[in-house]
Amino acid sequence: MHGIPALTLVVSTVGALLHPVVGRLRRKQRHQGRRKTLSHVDDHLLRDIGLSRTEMIARRILEGLQFEVTEAEDGSKALEICQQKLPDAVLLDWNMPVMDGYEFLGKLRRLPGGDVPKVVFCTTENGMDHISRALQGGANEYIMKPFDKDIVMAKFQEVGLVALSEESPL
Amino acid sequence: MTPPDYEYLRKILKDHSGLDLSADKQYLIESRLLPLSRKCGVAGIGELVQKMKGGSSSITAQVVEAMTTNETFFFRDKVPFEHFRDAIMPEMLKARANRKSIRIWCAAGSTGQEPYSLAMSLKEMGAALAGWRVEIIATDLSTEVLEKSKSGVYSQFEVQRGLPIQLLVKYFKQNGELWQIGPELRAMVQHRQLNLLHDFSQLGTFDVIFCRNVLIYFDQETKINIFGRLAKAMEGDGFLVLGAAETVVGLTDVFKPFPDKRGLYRPSGARAGSAQPATSMPKIAAMAGR
Numbered sequence: 001m002h003g004i005p006a007l008t009l010v011v012s013t014v015g016a017l018l019h020p021v022v023g024r025l026r027r028k029q030r031h032q033g034r035r036k037t038l039s040h041v042d043d044h045l046l047r048d049i050g051l052s053r054t055e056m057i058a059r060r061i062l063e064g065l066q067f068e069v070t071e072a073e074d075g076s077k078a079l080e081i082c083q084q085k086l087p088d089a090v091l092l093d094w095n096m097p098v099m100d101g102y103e104f105l106g107k108l109r110r111l112p113g114g115d116v117p118k119v120v121f122c123t124t125e126n127g128m129d130h131i132s133r134a135l136q137g138g139a140n141e142y143i144m145k146p147f148d149k150d151i152v153m154a155k156f157q158e159v160g161l162v163a164l165s166e167e168s169p170l
Numbered sequence: 171m172t173p174p175d176y177e178y179l180r181k182i183l184k185d186h187s188g189l190d191l192s193a194d195k196q197y198l199i200e201s202r203l204l205p206l207s208r209k210c211g212v213a214g215i216g217e218l219v220q221k222m223k224g225g226s227s228s229i230t231a232q233v234v235e236a237m238t239t240n241e242t243f244f245f246r247d248k249v250p251f252e253h254f255r256d257a258i259m260p261e262m263l264k265a266r267a268n269r270k271s272i273r274i275w276c277a278a279g280s281t282g283q284e285p286y287s288l289a290m291s292l293k294e295m296g297a298a299l300a301g302w303r304v305e306i307i308a309t310d311l312s313t314e315v316l317e318k319s320k321s322g323v324y325s326q327f328e329v330q331r332g333l334p335i336q337l338l339v340k341y342f343k344q345n346g347e348l349w350q351i352g353p354e355l356r357a358m359v360q361h362r363q364l365n366l367l368h369d370f371s372q373l374g375t376f377d378v379i380f381c382r383n384v385l386i387y388f389d390q391e392t393k394i395n396i397f398g399r400l401a402k403a404m405e406g407d408g409f410l411v412l413g414a415a416e417t418v419v420g421l422t423d424v425f426k427p428f429p430d431k432r433g434l435y436r437p438s439g440a441r442a443g444s445a446q447p448a449t450s451m452p453k454i455a456a457m458a459g460r
Contacts, residue, residue: 126326126347127344128339128344131335131338131339132339135335135336135339139335141334141335142335143330144326144330146326146327147327147330148327150331151327151330151331154243154330154331154332155330157248158334158335
């Protein structure tokens with residue numbers, strides 16, 4: 001990866017929320033010794049909006065991996081962000097108002113350099129048909145909800161966002 | 171769990187499966203046996219032990235099974251499967267070009283993720299294997315995990331760890347929340363119940379043996395014995411694959427490591443000791459009927 005990998009997290013909450021919350025993660029280069037900065041505004045934003053538990057878990061997992069969480073709104077807002085500066089990866093939900101994940105994916109891939117970011121779907125859409133469409137649309141990986149930390153790690157390893165670590169025998 | 175109970179369980183496990191738990195693995199026993207006690211309708215580990223001491227071979231068998239099953243997932247550790255694809259199979263295609271046949275043994279097949287990962291890797295090789303016969307034998311001490319492996323059915327959690335999404339879509343069929351690996355891949359794996367402490371010469375000789383994350387439980391003497399018998403079960407130009415934290419170095423010279431390929435070994439040609447299993451235990455014969 002060149003420079004600081006930026007991960008755009010595009011999620012949509014399940015339930016009553018009107019506006020999906022989108023997160024961007026900026027991975028720190030540890031060897032440069034930069035301090036991790038949490039986006040406190042986003043923390044409050046998350047709590048105020050009542051972000052669903054799954055998204056909180058995703059955020060915590062990604063923070064644990066030393067990605068800095070920055071958030072954007074629906075697919076349309078995420079696309080704007082990508083048009084300004086392409087991230088290295090996008091964690092993408094499917095069902096979002098304004099522009100859904102599948103439409104965002106297509107538009108992202110058509111941007112100059114848009115084939116580079118790793119796109120990992122993370123969605124309640126668990127059907128084979130959705131997964132196939134996502135892959136045909138250019139997604140790199142696909143996380144079905146419910147997921148856990150091990151799954152996120154494994155999928156991020158698949159696409160090269162985190163290094164493989166040693167397995168412990170027990 | 172009282173210290174005497176822990177010691178009793180350690181001894182039983184050592185006798186029945188070679189599993190050698192160090193002094194501080196109470197948490198492991200608790201995490202595996204508390205659910206079992208609930209299943210058996212007893213209050214806790216103390217009662218399980220009482221029943222075992224009272225002669226219940228069924229409870230003893232279930233305790234051993236609960237302690238020896240090992241969590242596994244598809245393409246676990248990744249690197250061994252890269253070795254399989256990039257080092258082992260290319261060489262086997264050359265070395266067995268006349269025979270056009272390869273025998274692979276997964277010596278701790280567990281719930282099947284390892285043998286099926288190999289099956290998928292073989293399928294991905296496509297036309298290179300046209301006309302070849304590749305046998306995968308998966309063995310395990312536990313009949314329960316073997317049944318699951320035969321079914322090839324996995325949960326949504328299980329198919330998301332280690333399995334690239336492209337392979338999931340290609341080789342599995344979705345059935346509600348469950349995923350089943352396709353019949354063509356299930357047909358590539360034969361299952362046998364086997365205790366590694368026993369004689370396994372009846373399985374024949376293999377070109378590739380995966381023996382990952384199972385020998386770690388055994389004591390040194392048992393490990394050395396098993397390595398010796400694995401070497402005899404392997405063709406002279408075969409490959410042995412161990413788990414990431416394992417090694418033969420310092421234990422035996424019947425295998426030699428590849429310096430640049432972690433976990434990969436091949437027979438050195440040095441003579442092993444006895445061809446016999448380390449000990450014969452009458453108790454195991456009683457368990458064989460389960």
